[in-house]
Amino acid sequence: MTVAAPNTTGDQHGARAHSDGGWGATGGRPVPVQTRSERFASNDVSAFPEVTGLEAEWKLTPLDRIRSLLGGSPDGTPYEITSTGGVIEWIDRSDERIGVAGTAEERAAANAWSTFEKALSITAADEVVTVERSSLGTGDRAAHVVVTAKAGTSGTVILRSTGQARLTENVEIIVEDGANLTFVSLQEWTDDSVHLASQFARVGRDAFLKHIVVTLGGGVVRVNPSAHLVSEGGDVELYGLYYADAHQHLEQRVYVNHVAAHTRSRVTYKGALQGEGARTVWVGDVLIGAGATGTDTYEQNRNLVLTEGTRADSIPNLEIETGDIVGAGHASATGRFDDEQLFYLQARGIPEHEARRLVVHGFLTEIVQKIGQPELEQRLHAAIEAELARGAA
């Protein structure tokens, strides 16, 4: 959590309900201990009760700003896209690729699943595929995307979203055996947009997925990636970069599910917060299943707080059902701008604003560098620059 209040009351350390766990406080009902993989899942919106805001899943999300996407009838028809490379097609709900990688675990995702009419299918093989969508409009929308990396191929898929939107969607990422896929989900929506996304990846035998979520624009953006390592030798790296300005709510709930033996995962999410009401949430769940011997996992979240009036939640959860593993760890840190870094740079003649710029860029660049597409990397550096300029104004 963000704030560690000093223990002034003199009670025993730890003898207090964790702010995220809750010892039966939620709605007066005790919350049963639940393995992450046993969470209720259904693609039928009516299978989920109305969202009250007390659910662990939703309690950190501003429901008043997203409410309509939790039900109703969003427009699920195809939308305009522009793309380069790959095989791009709109496929029917009955297509066998749909439902391969995951099942909705909350109401917004189930609502999208219940109401989309056609799914956008992106198949990449040994190339860089870019898909952009920028005209989703002001009405509620539901969407479904399926990204497929064919067995033994190596490719990159960049899904970039700009303009205005009120969107709930599911993205399925199928990484077949021996495939190597880099998937970049880039959110640069307008500041009045709402985007709720569940991204499910199913990673095959000896396959590798590099999954990168970059969120710079949007009013409420909630991207929840999950990676299911269902075959031996599966390897995932999940990266995230977010920059929340005043009144932006950027949330990501990451879940890595180690099912098969000898799988590896690395999760690194980094965020910057600046301006009154800038809000970020990161939840990182890792489950090492009973059969996932030889698992090697590490997840971390770092937040850089640039101004007063922000809030960052950071909640890593690690669940281990077998002790026969290579390694498992997690780390989380949320800190202010480091005055010692500032002093060091200024002591070399670098003016304060320039020093801040260097430090913030430096902090976020670790993620940008993972993309491996120089053009996109440069554009992101410029976008971060613009965010910084906004903060200085």
Place this chain on the structure above:
Amino acid sequence: MSVLEIKDLKVSIDTDQGTKQILKGVDLTIREGEIHAIMGPNGSGKSTLAYSIAGHPRYNVEGGSVLLDGEEVLEMSVDERARAGLFLAMQYPVEIPGVTVSNFLRTAKTAIDGEAPALRSWIGEVRDSMSSLRMDSTFAERNVNEGFSGGEKKRHEILQLELLKPRFAILDETDSGLDVDALKIVSEGVNRVKDKTGLGILLITHYTRILRYIRPDFVHVFVDGRVAEEGGPELAERLEDEGYDRYLTGASA
């Protein structure tokens, strides 16, 4: 000729127990080309002097002045002090994740000079300086101080000293954490820069070891926030034999 004058400098810090007086009136004058060693026991205020001159916000200046060629340094911001020609080689250089050494050096050089250095000659200069400090060329692409060994950090400080060409440098315990080989390399670097640019040096150290490699013109013994004794290089030799006990009797010892 440039001169750095420290006059009756009084500095305090805020602690949980209240304000604590650290410097209790320091007088020191350093001229271009001179090397002044400041020696003293732990807690005597040596590092406080260094950081106060550089302008670290933790230190409250209660009185006195620091003049660089007659200009009041204490009224300048940290970066203004550096641009005016002061340099602090830090005892514990800070990590700056994601910022490469080469980017950092170029940014600092541009800030100090007021214009970007000519690319080709700059690259050559950096390369030469790095090789004389026995730094591998891959060093330039590493992030500032990240994962550096103690010796690498200190070499990196001296690399900056050589490239930024200040008029006065304060070396804060540059010898700490160095093995003999690294100490020699770092000392050679300091001497080379001094020969080339004629800068004045305030060398802060706890031990006399580094003074075998960097010969001071003056030695000041610092005790309890003041200069307790001053002399030539022979004073350092005496400290080598006797330690600081002589100054501490009756004081804080």
